[in-house]
Each structure stands twice: as C-alpha cells, then as structure tokens.
Amino acid sequence: GAGVSQSPSNKVTEKGKDVELRCDPISGHTALYWYRQSLGQGLEFLIYFQGNSAPDKSGLPSDRFSAERTGGSVSTLTIQRTQQEDSAVYLCASSLVSGVFYNEQFFGPGTRLTVL
Amino acid sequence: AQRVTQPEKLLSVFKGAPVELKCNYSYSGSPELFWYVQYSRQRLQLLLRHISRESIKGFTADLNKGETSFHLKKPFAQEEDSAMYYCALSGSDFLSGTYKYIFGTGTRLKVLA
Secondary structure, three states: OOOOEEEOOEEEEOOOOOEEEEEEOOOOOOEEEEEEEEOOOEEEEEEEEEOOOOOEOOOOOOOOEEEEEOOOOOEEEEEOOOOHHHOEEEEEEEEOOOOOOOOOOEEOOOEEEEEO | OOEEEOOOOEEEEEOOOOEEEOOEEEOOOOOEEEEEEEOOOOOOEEEEEHHHOOOEOOEEEEEEOOOOEEEEEEOOOOHHHOEEEEEEEEEEOOOOOOEEEEEOOOEEEEEEO
C-alpha cells in the first residue's frame, strides 16, 4: 500500500511569509508525528496527534508554528511569518497504534523548506 | 529528564572493521528501544527494535538496563552501511501519563573503502 506522503517536496519562501506543509499518513494509522531535521540538530520533535486526544504540542519552537489534523487523517503544519532559522526538512511520520510501546513509525519523504 | 544521547555526531570506520554506534538513554520506566536509519536520498526507516531481538543487515543491539545503553553493533562494516543512524525510545511518561517517543540527535556513519 501507499506510504506516508508529504507535499510539497520543496518549498522556497521569503522571510515573513506563511507556509503550509501537508502530510497524508498511512490509512488506518491513528498516531501522526511532525519532526524537523536540520544539519547539526538531528531530529527535533514538533507535535504528536493520537486519535481524538489533545495533541502533544510540547515540541513546537514558537507560537508561529501550529498544526491541525482533520478527520483523524491528513495533517497540515503551518509556519507563520517564516524566519531564516526555520529552514530545514520537515518530516511527518505515522504509526498504527500509539500507547503500544514497540510500535514502529513510518516516515514520509519530507518537505525541504528554504526561507530566503 | 527523559532523553536519548548519541555522543558521536560522526563515526568513520574502514570497510571490514567492526562498528559500534553508541546510545544511552535516561527514562523513568521501562521504555522500548529502537534504531532507525536514513540512507542517502531515502526515507528514515526502522532498522531494528529491542523487543524483536533480531539482526538486520548484520546489525545487532543489546539493551543494557544497568548502563541504560542500547549500542548498535556490526562486526564487519560495509560501504553500504554509510548512513545516518538514530536511536529512539518509546514509553509512557510516569509523571504526565502521556506517551513519548524520543529520538537521539543521530550519528553519521561513514564506511571508508
């Protein structure tokens, strides 16, 4: 079946503009995660959705970052008033069941964001 | 504090040499441990998990609860092993009751010919 998909694959924007990044998880996966991957920083957790529970937003770096997950499926990560330090690869992952300790995360290909 | 530590950002070894990627964790409970790998121009993917006790592509990882470590090992490195490796843990946070999945900062492995 289809894996996790993300769009766009690349996004170049000007400082101060808003951007939206989309993630389509694997069908049936109840848990969805957003990460940021940048050189020298490894994999940085941003936000986690599980079913109808309130999302864990503890990793969002500032109030310019927000995310939604509609209908328990597609998720959108929005960055308002982008800054150059927001430039990174944004990864989305989904997993089948959360709360089960040994569940595997399936990652999308990522969106490379460049803020000029 | 809950964290996963990978002390080496870059590890270079020669082909055929043994390789060990270090991972230490700090967690108030009994987490599950994983290793993920990202090859050049490919997606981040699961390499192996502790609970499966498996060897994947010649790699093994032993959980040492006393030392809170989950080092990844391979006796003879191959050039195709060159990649970014992330150690991760999952479990419930005893204080908040929430589920956590924590990644380390990663180690880039370069296998030299």
